[in-house]
Every structure is written in C-alpha cells, then in structure tokens.
Amino acid sequence: MMNGTETETEDGTKRSRSLLRFAAPQVFYPIAGRLAPWFAWLAAGLCVAGLWIGFFVAPTDFQQGEVYRVIFIHVPAAWMSMFIYLIMAFWAAVGLVMNTRLSFMMAQALAPTGAMFCFVSLWTGALWGRPTWGTYWVWDARLTSQLLLLFLYLGFIALTQAIEDSRRSDRAGAIIALVGAVNVPIIYFSVQWWNTLHQGASVSLTRAPSMASTMLVGMLLMALAAWAYTFAVSFWRVRSLILERERHTEWVAAELDEQEARA
Amino acid sequence: MLGPFLAVLQRDLTLAWRGRADVLVTLAFFVIVVCLFPFGVGAETNQLRAIAPGVLWVAALLSTLLSLHRLFAQDHADGTLEQLLLSPEPTALWVLAKVLAHWIVTGLPLVIAAPGLALLFDVEQGALGVLVLSLALGSPILALLGAVGAALTLGLRSGGVLLALLVLPLFVPVLIFGAGAVDSHLGGTGATAHLLLLGGGLLGAIAMTPFACAAALRIAME
Amino acid sequence: MLEAQELACLKGDRLLFRGLSMSLDVSGMLRVAGPNGVGKTSLLRILCGLTMPEYGMVRWHGEDIRRDRERYHRALLYLGHAPALNDLLTPLENLRFACASGGEDPGAEACRAALVRIGLGGQLDLPARVLSQGQRRRVGLARLFLSAARPCWILDEPFTALDVAAVADLTATLEAHCEAGGTVILTTHQDAPFTRAPRVLDLSGVAC
Numbered sequence: 031m032m033n034g035t036e037t038e039t040e041d042g043t044k045r046s047r048s049l050l051r052f053a054a055p056q057v058f059y060p061i062a063g064r065l066a067p068w069f070a071w072l073a074a075g076l077c078v079a080g081l082w083i084g085f086f087v088a089p090t091d092f093q094q095g096e097v098y099r100v101i102f103i104h105v106p107a108a109w110m111s112m113f114i115y116l117i118m119a120f121w122a123a124v125g126l127v128m129n130t131r132l133s134f135m136m137a138q139a140l141a142p143t144g145a146m147f148c149f150v151s152l153w154t155g156a157l158w159g160r161p162t163w164g165t166y167w168v169w170d171a172r173l174t175s176q177l178l179l180l181f182l183y184l185g186f187i188a189l190t191q192a193i194e195d196s197r198r199s200d201r202a203g204a205i206i207a208l209v210g211a212v213n214v215p216i217i218y219f220s221v222q223w224w225n226t227l228h229q230g231a232s233v234s235l236t237r238a239p240s241m242a243s244t245m246l247v248g249m250l251l252m253a254l255a256a257w258a259y260t261f262a263v264s265f266w267r268v269r270s271l272i273l274e275r276e277r278h279t280e281w282v283a284a285e286l287d288e289q290e291a292r293a
Numbered sequence: 294m295l296g297p298f299l300a301v302l303q304r305d306l307t308l309a310w311r312g313r314a315d316v317l318v319t320l321a322f323f324v325i326v327v328c329l330f331p332f333g334v335g336a337e338t339n340q341l342r343a344i345a346p347g348v349l350w351v352a353a354l355l356s357t358l359l360s361l362h363r364l365f366a367q368d369h370a371d372g373t374l375e376q377l378l379l380s381p382e383p384t385a386l387w388v389l390a391k392v393l394a395h396w397i398v399t400g401l402p403l404v405i406a407a408p409g410l411a412l413l414f415d416v417e418q419g420a421l422g423v424l425v426l427s428l429a430l431g432s433p434i435l436a437l438l439g440a441v442g443a444a445l446t447l448g449l450r451s452g453g454v455l456l457a458l459l460v461l462p463l464f465v466p467v468l469i470f471g472a473g474a475v476d477s478h479l480g481g482t483g484a485t486a487h488l489l490l491l492g493g494g495l496l497g498a499i500a501m502t503p504f505a506c507a508a509a510l511r512i513a514m515e
Numbered sequence: 516m517l518e519a520q521e522l523a524c525l526k527g528d529r530l531l532f533r534g535l536s537m538s539l540d541v542s543g544m545l546r547v548a549g550p551n552g553v554g555k556t557s558l559l560r561i562l563c564g565l566t567m568p569e570y571g572m573v574r575w576h577g578e579d580i581r582r583d584r585e586r587y588h589r590a591l592l593y594l595g596h597a598p599a600l601n602d603l604l605t606p607l608e609n610l611r612f613a614c615a616s617g618g619e620d621p622g623a624e625a626c627r628a629a630l631v632r633i634g635l636g637g638q639l640d641l642p643a644r645v646l647s648q649g650q651r652r653r654v655g656l657a658r659l660f661l662s663a664a665r666p667c668w669i670l671d672e673p674f675t676a677l678d679v680a681a682v683a684d685l686t687a688t689l690e691a692h693c694e695a696g697g698t699v700i701l702t703t704h705q706d707a708p709f710t711r712a713p714r715v716l717d718l719s720g721v722a723c
Binding site for chain 1: 325386441442445446449450451455458460461463465466469470473494501505507508513514
Binding site for chain 3: 296297299300301302307310312367368370371372375376377379380381382383387402509514515
C-alpha cells in the first residue's frame with residue numbers, strides 16, 4: 031500500500047526551525063553595519079599615524095636614501111595579501127563543512143581586497159626596485175610568488191562572478207580557494223627552487239640592515255591599519271552581498287524601506 | 294568496484310577512436326607551437342638548444358589546456374554525467390578513469406612526439422630520455438589538475454578562458470620541475486631530484502585531485 | 516521506503532517550494548503534478564540526491580541519503596530529461612555502459628534482448644545520432660527491463676516522444692514493477708492508460 035502525504039508547515043515552531051539557516055546573514059547584517067565605520071575610522075587613524083612616522087620620523091636609510099620609505103606601504107600590503115588568502119580559504123572550508131552561506135559570502139567579500147593588496151605590493155615593489163636595483167621587475171622568488179598569488183585571486187573572483195547561480199558559485203569558489211591554498215606552499219617552494227637554480231644570489235631581498243625601532247613602529251601601525259581597512263571594506267561588501275542574495279526576503283524589503291525613509 | 298572504472302576507460306577510449314580527428318588536433322597544435330619559436334627568437338643553434346626544454350614544456354602545457362574543456366563537456370550535455378553521479382560506486386574512481394583515458398588520448402601522444410621535436414632544437418640525445426620521463430610524469434599531473442578546473446567551469450559561457458585563468462597558476466610548479474629536469478641534466482647536476490619531485494607530485498595529485506574533481510562535478514550538476 | 520521532510524527548493528534566487536513533506540511505502544506509484552516551472556524536475560533531482568535541498572532531508576529506509584549515498588543509489592534508477600546517449604556509440608554500447616556505470620553487468624545478451632523488447636531490434640548497431648527522438652528515449656527506457664531489481668524508479672517525463680503502443684507498454688511495465696513491490700515516482704503531462712490511477716502529489720499546493 032502506498033501512503034503519500036504532503037503538508038505545508040505554517041505553524042510557528044516548524045517555520046522558525048526551517049528559517050534558522052536563512053537567519054544568520056540577517057543577524058550579521060546590522061552587526062557588520064555597526065562595526066564597519068569604527069574599523070574605517072580606526073584604519074584612517076592608524077594609517078595617518080603610520081605614514082607620519084614612516085615619512086617624517088623614521089631616519090633616512092644610509093644605503094637607499096629616501097626611497098626605502100615605500101616599504102611602509104609595500105610590506106604591510108604583501109603581508110595582508112597572503113593573510114587574506116588564508117582567511118578566504120578558511121571561510122571557504124567552513125562553508126563547505128558547515129554549509130553556512132555567510133562564510134561563503136565572507137570569502138567572496140575578502141577576495142577583492144586581497145587582490146588589491148597583492149597588486150599594491152607588486153606595484154610599490156616595482157617602484158622601489160627601479161631606483162634600488164635599476165629595474166622594475168626581477169624574477170625573484172618572492173615577486174614571482176606574489177604575481178602567481180594575484181593570478182589565484184583573479185581566478186577566484188572570475189569564477190565566482192562567472193557562475194550566476196549563487197549556490198554553485200559559492201561552492202565552486204570555495205573549492206578553487208582550497209585547491210589554491212594547498213598549492214600556495216608548493217608554488218612558493220618550486221619558485222624558490224627555480225630561482226636559486228637560475229639566478230644564483232644576484233638580488234637579495236632578505237638583506238635587511240638592522241631596522242630602527244621607529245621604522246618597526248611605523249610598519250606595525252601600517253599593518254594594523256591594513257587589518258582595520260580589511261575589516262571595514264569586507265563588512266561593507268558582505269552587507270551588499272547579503273542584500274543582493276536575500277533581496278526576495280521580507281526583512282530585506284523592510285530594511286530597504288527603512289533606509290529609503292531615512293534618506 | 295573496478296567495473297565502472299574499466300567501463301568508463303573503455304568507453305572514453307572507444308569514443309576517442311571514433312572521433313580521432315579531434316585527438317590529432319591537439320598533437321598538431323603541440324607541433325605547431327613548438328615550431329613557431331625559432332621564427333620568434335631566431336634560428337641560432339645555441340640559443341635554440343638553451344630554450345628547448347622550456348619551449349617543449351610550455352607547448353605541452355598549452356596543448357593540455359586546449360583539450361581540457363572537452364573532458365566533461367559532452368557527458369554534461371547528453372546527461373551521461375548525471376547518470377555517472379548516480380552510480381553507487383565512488384565518484385573519484387570513475388573520475389580517475391576519465392582523466393586517465395583523456396591523458397592516454399591527449400597527453401601520451403605529446404610524450405611520444407616530444408623527442409622528435411627536441412631534435413629540431415638540436416637537444417643533446419642523452420637528454421631525450423629525461424625529457425620523455427619528465428613529460429610522462431608531469432603531463433598526467435597537468436591533466437589531473439586541469440580536470441578540477443574543467444569540472445568547476447562546466448557549462449559556463451566563458452568556460453575556456455576561465456579554465457586557463459584557474460589552472461595555469463597551478464601548472465607553474467609542474468613546469469618548473471619538468472623543464473628543470475632537462476635543464477639540470479644538460480647542466481650536469483643530474484635530474485634525479487626533479488624527477489623524484491615530479492613523481493611525488495603525481496602520486497599526490499592522483500590521491501587528491503579526483504576527490505576535488507568529484508566534489509566540483511556534484512556542485513556543477515546541482 | 517522513501518521519505519522527504521520539509522523540503523525547500525531554491526532555484527537561482529527564487530524559492531520554488533517550501534515545507535514539502537511526503538512518505539512513500541515500499542510499493543506504489545506517485546505522480547508529481549503541477550504546471551510548468553513549479554519545480555517538478557527539481558523535486559525529482561532532490562529525491563535522487565543530485566541536488567541538495569535548500570532545507571530539509573530525504574531519507575531512504577530511515578537513513579539520510581546524503582549519509583548513505585551508496586546504498587540508496589544501488590536501489591535507485593533515475594531517468595532524467597536528457598537520455599544519456601552518446602551519439603558516436605550504438606544503442607547497445609550505450610545501454611551496456613549505462614548499466615556498467617551503475618555497477619551492474621547484465622551481459623550483452625540481456626541488453627540486446629531489452630533493446631529488442633522495447634522495439635529497437637533493427638537499430639542495435641547504428642550510431643545513436645541517426646535515431647529519432649522517440650527511439651533515443653527508448654534506449655534509456657530499456658534500462659527499466661534490466662534494473663527490475665532496483666526497487667526505486669524515479670522517471671522524469673518518461674512518456675515524452677513515445678507512440679501510443681510504447682506508452683501502453685511502458686505503463687504496463689511500471690505497474691508490474693509496483694505489483695512486484697517496487698516504487699515509481701514520475702512526472703508526466705500526458706494521460707497514460709494506468710489501470711489504477713496513481714496517487715498524485717500536486718506541487719502547486721506547496722509552491723511559493
């Protein structure tokens with residue numbers, strides 16, 4: 031015998047349970063909105079302080095002169111670009127394991143910032159390299175790895191943008207982020223290996239003369255500014271992602287009405 | 294358990310045989326790309342000899358890329374992929390069979406053709422063995438990594454270009470060790486380390502990429 | 516037996532249906548009905564385990580099909596919109612591959628017999644690209660004769676492009692499967708000559 035039943039659950043308890051998974055972005059949206067301006071102001075303050083120390087307080091380098099001051103932007107940007115990829119891969123893994131949509135959105139919100147920092151570090155590196163080594167670009171292990179990291183970012187962004195269905199784009203992006211994260215150490219190792227074979231020790235980037243403590247402070251402030259900036263812009267970006275993804279829900283409609291009324 | 298593996302392998306090889314013109318295109322592309330380089334960099338023998346390993350490897354890499362989008366496209370279009378995903382056998386297993394068949398059809402001819410092309414660049418004959426070995430170990434890694442990219446970009450409008458953007462950065466280590474093997478053999482330092490690393494990479498790729506590819510295919514078919 | 520609990524299905528960013536629960540005893544036929552675009556195919560794909568529901572769970576004999584995929588897919592036969600036919604292979608090769616990829620090996624003779632039975636005796640060795648739509652459809656349906664041991668059949672529009680005689684034959688096959696203790700879930704817009712009208716699940720009731 032067969033027994034087919036279908037029920038539409040309209041009573042409150044079942045409904046709230048079934049909406050639990052949709053709820054997380056809704057809860058995070060106002061929190062992100064409240065935190066983002068604070069991080070933005072923090073980033074601006076730290077950046078001003080860091081740049082002031084970097085450009086006016088830190089002593090002139092006896093070998094490189096004033097040019098070296100670009101490291102106050104270059105080094106924090108390079109650090110941040112690598113951190114962000116790891117954080118992105120982390121959120122991707124959380125999303126795949128726990129099946130939470132907000133983590134995928136976080137990964138996607140972080141990617142453009144990571145790519146931006148990656149590009150900034152390459153650009154400032156080239157500007158620094160011209161007066162220091164006499165060329166904009168050398169095929170140094172670090173530069174090359176950084177370039178490949180930029181390609182990994184661009185691949186992630188392009189893939190998530192190319193897939194229209196948001197669930198597929200979330201998951202496909204997460205897989206490429208994880209594959210990339212597994213490959214980053216392999217790429218770094220292989221590039222270093224290749225570099226030592228082909229170039230010898232022609233240019234050494236690691237040769238850091240004892241750094242003055244003011245330089246260290248400046249760099250630290252700039253690194254913190256980069257962190258705060260990342261928080262601020264990724265919160266803002268994740269808010270737009272949430273609105274876009276949830277535009278058919280009632281709470282987004284209510285939220286948009288409210289924003290219009292305020293404007 | 295081996296049933297679907299062998300069935301997929303046999304079917305894909307049969308299909309490749311019936312559509313063999315497609316297969317020859319990949320090989321022809323490889324040969325033409327390699328032959329373009331002397332026109333670009335000049336026919337000076339010493340220079341050609343120096344760039345030969347890199348040229349052959351980059352050409353092999355581009356030929357692999359060219360054929361990758363075909364790996365799942367037909368099965369995706371006609372519904373076979375759907376049926377394969379409903380197979381009770383492990384997905385990674387038949388994915389591996391598909392990649393193996395694809396490599397036999399598109400990768401193996403490159404490995405076989407490479408020594409002949411190397412002679413056009415006046416590569417020392419003692420290095421040909423290393424070249425073949427490096428390609429034989431390296432090109433399956435390219436196919437395995439590429440399969441993940443092919444699965445992720447399945448059915449997308451900009452699939453081909455996107456696939457290149459996704460997988461080319463991942464191909465870099467293989468290129469470094471593959472071309473490096475021939476270079477260091479010619480340089481007298483011996484290619485053992487490079488070949489061992491390639492072999493290790495191949496084992497790692499066989500162990501991991503079929504699972505990533507299987508996950509990507511499930512996502513793509515949703 | 517197959518159970519679905521509070522399924523919700525999102526297509527693109529549109530919620531197709533929500534709160535769909537049903538349970539099917541071991542033997543019986545269920546027809547999923549509703550207008551175009553209501554999510555019939557999506558529901559079948561969710562029931563197969565091809566698509567993950569936005570919310571809810573499908574159970575086979577009490578076990579989540581995601582957790583025990585292998586056992587469920589050993590018991591399942593799904594024939595979708597696309598006939599899973601490669602144009603370069605003959606119907607016989609296609610059918611044998613379909614069985615082998617599902618982990619069965621009925622042998623060439625049984626496959627040949629199934630194709631003859633469904634009316635493709637004259638096309639056994641032609642490449643599939645020369646077949647008509649109805650004939651292509653039949654190659655897929657031939658699997659029904661070979662997979663009788665699989666209790667759960669999920670069929671998406673199985674009657675499309677078939678002639679009257681083939682529809683009658685298919686109907687009889689489906690009913691025989693149910694009588695032998697199997698489950699059939701299908702969608703169709705056509706009227707098939709069922710001797711006993713199948714139970715209907717109308718999706719317009721749960722559509723959003």
